[in-house]
Amino acid sequence: MKFDERLACLALVLCAAQASAAPLDDLGVELVYDDNxxxxxLGRDIKGDLALSVSTSGGPRFQLTDYDxxxxxxxxxxxxxxxYDGLDNINAGLALGYRRKFGLGPYVPQFALTGSASRLEYDNRLRDGWLYAAEAEASKRVTDRLALRAFVRSERRESDDVPARVVPFIRANVFDLSSRSAGIGADFACDPRYLVSVGFTWHRGDIVSTTQRNRPIFLASSAIAPDPVFGDNTYAYTMQARTRVFSIGVSREVGRQSSVSLGYEYRDSRADGGIDYSGNLFRATYLYGF
Structure with a gap:
């Protein structure tokens, strides 16, 4: 199914949900620029692009006790x-979360566990598949303006199709990936209408790099497959890497039910064999809560 057809299906789902008074919690529109x-x-292989994303989410919440x-x-x-049309995608996911408050009031610590599964559908079939994740998070509001959080997360991605092997002794399922990450963050309300967020995430696991034929990356790869999304004679390579992500953002309320935000992320990844890359991501988001 092409992206335009999938987009029409998404619009139909949103209209049906609205017509049936489905419990949607929010609707978001986001503009993102990723420079890598x-x-x-290598400079010859670095590709950047601008993307527009529309999303919605919602669901029931069950209060088990005063704390759970x-x-x-x-x-x-x-x-x-x-x-890069091959990156156009629609994804649908379902998450189950448990939250525990260690007392009453806004300043008590909280602990949350979340498990999720998401279906990924791209215009490029190489990337179609499933994403599974499990996360544990601890958080605490320190003052009426400052909140802190920390988390650990594990992810597993499984692709639908496995292309023919480029090299007989190296697998071709480049988007069968697993990783673990841990992070910390803080939110500071510098004004009743403004919220500043900062975060740091440490990630270890599989990454996918798409380049022209590259001997150092070839030697460090555990999987290789042709990747025509970024042009002819380009290949996707799976490697183990250590990645650090620094993020900062500012959000402003623009009404009782909506907000706009600007965000920035810097990524720094290092793999075996002296292979490393960095990238910058900029985003602007509008969020409306129902």
Missing amino acids: LTRAQ SLALRGALAATKYRH
Whole structure:
């Protein structure tokens, strides 16, 4: 199914949900620019692009006790890229979360566990598949303006199709990936209408880099497959890497139910064999809560 057909399906789902008074919690529109989509090291291979994403999510929440709750949340999102159509995608996910408050009031610590599964559908079939994730998070509001959080997360991605092997002794399922990450963050309300967020995430696991034929990356790879999304004679390589992500953002309320935000992320990844890359991501988001 082409992206335009998937987008029409998404619009139909949103209209049906609205007509049936489905419990949608929010609707978001986001503009994102990533200056290194290929996760490449050499200048000739680095490709950037602008993307527009529309998303919605919602679901029931169950209060088990004064301190414990469960939430079932569904999410649907569509993303369209300006130049690289093969990255256009629609994904749908379902998450089950448990939250525990260690007392009453806004300043008590909280602990949350979340498990999720998402279906990924791209215009490029190489990337179609499933994404599974499990996360544990601890958080605490320190003052009426400052909140802190920390988390650990594990992810597993499984692709639908495995292309023919480029090299007989190296697998071709480049988007069968696993990783673990840990992070910390803080939110500071510098004004009743403004919220500043900062974060740091440490990630270890599989990454996919798309380049032209590259001997150092070839030697460090555990999987290789042709990747025509970024042009002819380009290949996707799976490697183990250590990645650090620094993020900062500012959000402003623009009404009782909506907000706009600007965000920035810097990524720095290092793999075996002296392979490393960095990238910058900029985003602008509008969020409306129902």
